[in-house]
Structure formats: C-alpha cells, structure tokens
Amino acid sequence: MIASQFGKELAEQLRGMQNTICDALGAADGADFLSDEWRREEGGGGVSRVLQDGELLEKAGVLFSAINGSAVPEVVLRDNPDLDPATPYFATGVSLIFHPRNPYVPAVHFNVRYFEVGPVYWFGGGMDLTPYYPERADCIHFHRTIKECCDRFDPAYYPDFKDQCDKYFYLKHRSEARGIGGIFFNYLKGAREPARAFILALGQALLDSYLPIVERRRATPYGERERAFQCHRRGRYVEFNLLYDQGTLFGLQSGGRTESILVSMPPVVNWHYNWRPEEGSPESRLADQFLAPQDWAGADA
Numbered sequence: 001m002i003a004s005q006f007g008k009e010l011a012e013q014l015r016g017m018q019n020t021i022c023d024a025l026g027a028a029d030g031a032d033f034l035s036d037e038w039r040r041e042e043g044g045g046g047v048s049r050v051l052q053d054g055e056l057l058e059k060a061g062v063l064f065s066a067i068n069g070s071a072v073p074e075v076v077l078r079d080n081p082d083l084d085p086a087t088p089y090f091a092t093g094v095s096l097i098f099h100p101r102n103p104y105v106p107a108v109h110f111n112v113r114y115f116e117v118g119p120v121y122w123f124g125g126g127m128d129l130t131p132y133y134p135e136r137a138d139c140i141h142f143h144r145t146i147k148e149c150c151d152r153f154d155p156a157y158y159p160d161f162k163d164q165c166d167k168y169f170y171l172k173h174r175s176e177a178r179g180i181g182g183i184f185f186n187y188l189k190g191a192r193e194p195a196r197a198f199i200l201a202l203g204q205a206l207l208d209s210y211l212p213i214v215e216r217r218r219a220t221p222y223g224e225r226e227r228a229f230q231c232h233r234r235g236r237y238v239e240f241n242l243l244y245d246q247g248t249l250f251g252l253q254s255g256g257r258t259e260s261i262l263v264s265m266p267p268v269v270n271w272h273y274n275w276r277p278e279e280g281s282p283e284s285r286l287a288d289q290f291l292a293p294q295d296w297a298g299a300d301a
Contacts, residue, residue, distance in 0.1 A: 002068070003090040003116065006192055010114055011066035011092040013196075015047070017112075017203040018064040018094050022049050024207050025098065028214060029056040038257050043068030044090075048260040052267070056218055058101040061263035066092040072117055073253035075246055079187065080120075089117040093125075094203070095247055097264040098210075103230035104220035106131035106138065106179070106213060107237065109264075110206045111247060112199040123188040123195045126161065127206055128169050129213075130179030130237060132230045133282060134290045136301065138213045139180050143296035145209035146183055146202075153198045158297065161185045166293040171240055177291040178240050186246075229283050232275060234266040241265070 003011065022033040031054040039045035046065030051057050069089045077085055093113030100107065112125035129142050143162070150157035161183035169178040188195055241248050241264060251261035277283035 003066070003092070006196075007066075007090050007092060007114065007116055010196055013200060014066075014092055014094045014112070014114075015064050017200065018047065018049060018062050021094075021096065021203060021207065022051075022062050024211065025057065025060060025062075026051065028211060029054040031055070031057075033060070033062065036260075038260065040067060040257070042070055046257070046260065048257075048263060050263055054101070056100060056102075056105070056214065058099050059263075059267040060096070060098045061260075062094070062096040063260055063263065064092075064094050065260075066090075073250050075249040075253055076115070076117075083117055083120070087117050089115065091115045091250075095264075099234070099266045100214070100218075102218055102220060103132045103222050103226040104217040106134070106217075107234075107266075108206070108210050110202075112202055113247075114196075114199075121189070121192070122186075123199055124186040125199055125202060126165055126168075126182060126184035127202065127209075128165055128179055128182035128184070129210075130233070131290070132233050132286065133226065134180060134286060135217070136299070138216070139290065139296045140299050140301055141212060142180070142182065142209045146205055147297040149201050149205035149208075150183065150198075152201070153194060157185075157198075158183065162297075169240065171236060171244075173239075173243070174236070176236075176287065177293070178236055180290050180296065181293060228270070229277075231266075231268055231270045232272065233286070234269040235271050238265060238269055 026032050029051060031051055033049040033051045036048045044067035049062045051060045072083050072085050072087055072089055077083060095111040097109050098107060107130040110127040114123050115121060147158040162181060165181045165184035168184045169181060171178060248261060
C-alpha cells in the first residue's frame with residue numbers, strides 16, 4: 001500500500017517533530033543525537049536518532065518511521081478483528097524514551113502514530129513519566145501541562161486518556177504501576193485534520209512538561225544508593241516493554257528493525273531477588289505516595 005497524500009504529509013511533519021525534540025534535548029545535554037537512517041524491503045523506513053553517555057541523558061532514543069506492510073500485524077488484528085489480515089497498510093509515527101543519568105530526573109516516554117489500512121485509519125499516542133525519587137510539584141506540572149494541551153482540542157480527552165494510561169502502563173504480574181502516568185490513547189478516529197493538529201501539539205507539550213522538571217532536578221547530588229534504586233526501577237520498565245508494550249510488539253511483528261525497536265531499553269539495569277525498600281525510606285515514597293493513580297492535574301502543590 002502506498003500512503004495517502006495525508007499520510008505522506010503527516011510523515012514529513014512527524015520527521016520535523018523528531019528533529020525539534022532532538023534539538024531541544026541535545027541542547028539541554030550539550031551533545032548531539034547521532035542519526036541512523038534505515039530502509040525496509042516491504043517499503044518505507046525510518047530514522048533512529050540516539051544519544052548515549054551524555055551529561056544529562058545516559059541513553060535516549062527518538063525514533064521516526066514511515067513504513068508499508070503487506071499484512072496487518074497480529075497486535076493490530078487483536079483489537080480490530082474485522083480487518084482482513086492480508087490487507088496492505090501504511091504506518092508512521094514518532095516514539096522516544098529518555099533515560100537520564102541523575103536518578104532525581106525522571107525517565108519519560110512519548111509516542112504518536114498514524115495507521116492506514118484500506119479506507120480505515122486511526123491515530124494513537126501518549127506520554128508518561130517514570131520517576132525514581134518523585135516530587136509532587138513535578139507530577140502536578142507534568143499532568144497539568146498535558147491537560148492544557150488536551151483541553152484545547154476536547155475537554156473529554158484528558159480524563160479519558162489519563163484513565164487509559166493508568167490502566168495501560170500497569171505491570172499486572174507485580175500489581176503496580178510503571179510510573180505516575182500521563183495519557184494514552186489508541187484508535188482515535190473521526191476527522192483527520194483535528195487529530196493531526198492534536199498529535200503535533202503533543203510534541204510541544206512533551207517539551208513543555210518535561211524540560212522544566214529536568215532543569216529543576218538535574219543538579220541534585222546523588223550517590224551509589226540512589227543509583228542502585230534507579231537501576232532497580234529501570235527493571236520495571238524493561239519488564240513492561242518486553243511483556244506488554246504494543247509498540248514493541250508491533251515493531252517486532254511487522255518485521256521492524258530490531259536495533260531501533262529495542263533502543264528504548266535502559267543502558268544499566270539490575271534485578272535483586274525479593275528486594276524491598278526500607279519502611280519510611282526515600283525509596284519507599286515512590287510506591288507509598290506516587291504510583292497509585294490520582295488526580296495530579298487537580299491536586300494542590
């Protein structure tokens with residue numbers, strides 16, 4: 001399938017979003033994202049932009065793709081059983097993960113995407129924050145910024161998408177959330193133009209919600225204890241991505257480039273058998289006060 005004119009134009013705009021985000025985070029780090037362009041046999045390709053061993057970002061990947069496929073991947077068919085599996089499709093999107101070096105700076109994930117299969121199309125996306133040593137003001141700022149963006153397009157978006165995020169980024173096998181959430185939406189349909197404007201606006205909302213937190217926390221001193229806890233919690237991110245993440249499954253099932261799909265994995269991570277934080281410790285605050293879903297946008301600072 002060749003993308004519609006709309007799909008081609010959106011892909012160019014998403015490529016611009018990738019560059020804008022990389023420029024902003026590269027400037028914050030004082031380093032450049034390398035650019036790795038790739039193609040696929042079925043059609044299309046993408047650009048993986050990666051920063052490793054930076055002063056701010058221990059590892060970061062910002063991925064753009066615009067691909068054609070000859071058969072709808074299983075992860076899509078699972079939610080859309082009426083689609084003909086043999087129908088060609090077009091998909092484009094931007095996804096990213098930032099793993100900061102300092103444990104007091106949260107990790108952040110972001111994704112926006114567009115899918116066409118025959119006359120059917122939809123949009124998806126979201127962003128969520130994964131702190132290790134969270135601060136209430138940061139959680140409130142992150143959620144309020146996203147809510148303000150959503151409200152410009154539809155006041156129903158934020159409460160709906162926040163609820164979807166709280167349910168999606170949840171590790172069922174551990175009965176705990178991955179982080180403090182954000183928004184997540186899949187199969188957003190309706191008029192193309194408002195949806196396009198919305199997902200492009202989310203790219204700026206990511207920068208507006210995340211960069212102020214980075215600047216507040218990046219100089220916070222830390223030691224081996226904080227670093228060990230960061231690596232422990234990164235294990236939860238790995239578990240979610242490999243067990244549940246639809247983007248990872250889609251990439252692998254569609255024959256995507258494995259190196260780009262798995263660039264989201266943190267560079268250093270550990271698992272200690274049956275580890276538990278000491279009661280009342282700074283590490284215990286994360287689960288005790290922050291991981292349970294709550295109304296961050298409406299909370300008092």
